[in-house]
Amino acid sequence: MSTTWIALGFFVAFAWALSLFLRKREQLRTETGRRELDELRAMGDILPASIHPEIDPLRCIGSGACVYACPEKSVLTVVNGRGVLTNPLGCIGHGACASACPVQAISLVFGTAKRGLELPEVDPDFQTNQPGIYIVGELGGMGLIRNAVSQGRQAADHIVAGDRRAEGDALDAVVVGAGPAGTSATLRLMEARMRVLLLEREAFGGTITHYPRAKVVMTGSLDFPMYGRVSKRKMSKEQLVALWEDIRDKTGLQVAVGELVEHIERGPADTWLVSSTGGVFKSANVLLALGRRGSPRKLDVPGEELSKVVYRVIEPEVFQGQRVLVVGGGNAAVESAFALLDSGDCASVAISYRKKAFARCRQANRERIEAEMQAGRLTALMETEVEEIFGDRVSLRHASGDSVSIENDAVVVQVGGTAPTDLLENVGIEIVTKYGEA
Structure with missing residues (x-):
């Protein structure tokens, strides 16, 4: 037998083995996708909180480019040869999937065809229907x-280029919220030498300060006026907090913390009056960078007013030696439980969730919580809801109707928040409902 036939035989065998491997891998991927899709359907129509991909099944060729492009992973899956959004709550709006699609089968939209997402109406420069108010x-x-x-x-930039300017004792702009958007806007206004005031309800950094310790988030390149570019694909909470402090130190950024904005109304001479817990500020422009979290959603159960009940975990050491119950089943809840476990200081950590499974979490969080449960480090009280909170215990009601009482020293409630729509509606800002629209 000639060497040519031997080489050809090896090539055919290799091609056959590779084809078998790829077919098997695709089969496993499809089976995983189907399971995730079944879980999603069991949860009902899930409404993503941010912009997310909508895939046209008639145009999709199932290349999987969108799956590999997504930085969050386990958000999109190829099922039956078509891309599917199997974890909508894990999507945070990178948009990399749409850019990667070779046939432009992906549109980035808000809301779903069945469930609308309420959003303030803004123009391309993020100005609302009320002149001088931006979101x-x-x-x-x-x-x-x-x-x-x-x-x-x-x-x-639009404020700087516009003609709305303050006169007398008024400000050129009041920025509400010292998170990423508010900080960036304030720096640009400072760069243009405008009179600007930055208000923050809690700590400098806004939403970032709510993250559990060591939480890693996708950032990409961040371009801050007066500071420059920060080129890191991922950053931990601690790195982000350090970045915000460095920005403040190097730019001289001033922020008034502990200022809860309660009301906005029209003022004299085409200005706006911004009323906060610290006073009333007159400004030509108002830029709202509040986030959607608004106020933490409460359980509305007896005993929730006790001092042992909190709505976020900032420093796990506060719970040293305590029996802690986390309430909720989303990413924020399970990541708070992880922060408490990682500290190693708690006497015990349990989590109460009203569903059968943690289907609302990102894949990595679901995998870890299963591992923690298997290892016995975390007690998961599934299909339970808090009935009443006492000084030394918590009463839970199971879906079956039975009640159970657990010993407890601290309760961390992480069941979402209510968006500040009242503030927007009171000032006349138009709210629109998006049903799978850009």
Whole structure:
């Protein structure tokens, strides 16, 4: 037998083995996708909180480019030869999937065909129907840090280029919210030498300070006016907090913390009056970078007013030696539980969730919580809801109707928040409902 036939035989065998491997891998991927799709359907119509991909099944060729392009992973899956959004709550709006699609089968939209997402109506420069009032960042439907930074700068550019200026004792702009969007906007306004005041309800950094310790988020390149470019694909909470402090130190950025904005109304001479817990500020422009979280959603159960009940985990050491119950089943809840476990300081950590499974979490979080449960480090009380909170225990009601009481020293409630729509509607800002629309 000639060497040519031997080489050809090896080539055919290799091609056959490779084909078998690829076919098997695609089969496993499809089976995984189908399981995730079944879980999603069991949860009902899930409404993503941010912009997300909508895939046209008639144009999709199942290349999988969108799956590989997504930085979050386990958000998109190829099922039956077509791309499917199997984890909508894991999507935070990178948009990399749409750019990667070779046949332009992906559109980035808000809401779904069945469930609308309420958002403030803004123009391309993020100005609302009320002249001089702008909305940027998460409150406008963009949750990604990079997008928020870009939007803040773009809205500020429009203010700088416009003719709305303060007279007398008024400010050129009041920026509400010292997270990524608000910080970026304020720096741009400072760069243009405008009179600007930055207000923040909590700590400098806004939403970033709510992250559990060591949480890693996708950032990409961030371009801050007066500071420059920060080129890191991923950053931990600690790195982000350090970045914000460095920005403040190097730019001289001033922020008034502990200022909860309660009301906005028209003032004299085409200005706006911004009323906060610290006073009333007159300004030609108002830029709202509040985030969608608004106020934490409460359980509305007896005992929730006790001092042992909190709505976020900032420093896990506060819970040293305590029996902690986390309430909720989303990413924020399970990541708070992880932060408490990682600290190693708690006497015990349990999590109560009203569903059968943690289907609302990102894949990595679902995998870890299963591992923690198997290892016995975390007690998961599935299909339970808090019935009443006492000084030394919590009463839970199971879906079956039975009640169970557990010993407890601290409760962390992580069941979402209510968007500040009242503030927007009171000032006359138009709210629109998006049903799978750009």
